[in-house]
Amino acid sequence: MKIYLLSLGAGLLVGVVYSLLQVRSPAPPLVALIGLLGILVGEQLVPVGKQLLSGTAFVAACNKEQAARHVFGQLPGRQEKDNAGDKAEG
Known part of the structure; x- marks a missing residue:
């Protein structure tokens, strides 16, 4: 139940921000994509x-937390490298 209340609160906050920016919901595609990038x-x-x-260090912190992987998702061509690394470790 807590996650639903947090989700509702986040949605309300975004709604207030949209209202302050005078952007209608659903937002235009570019505005929505930039907002999603901001969330990530x-x-x-x-x-x-x-x-x-x-x-x-900043780069090491990003690597340790896998920040780029979280923001950008699985990049093309990385799956083969990741699978090869997993096989070498196992």
Whole structure:
């Protein structure tokens, strides 16, 4: 139940921001895509920020938290490399 209330709260917050920006919902495609990018990057701010505060360099923090993989998803051509690495480890 908690996750549903958090989701509702996030939706309300986004609705308020849309209203302040005078953007109708559903947002135009470009506005919506930029908003989704903001969500993906925003999700990585806390874990990467924690790594930075512990003294880890920015690039190392992003690598450790797999921030780029989370934001960009599985990039083309990476699946073969990842599968080969998994087989070598196993």
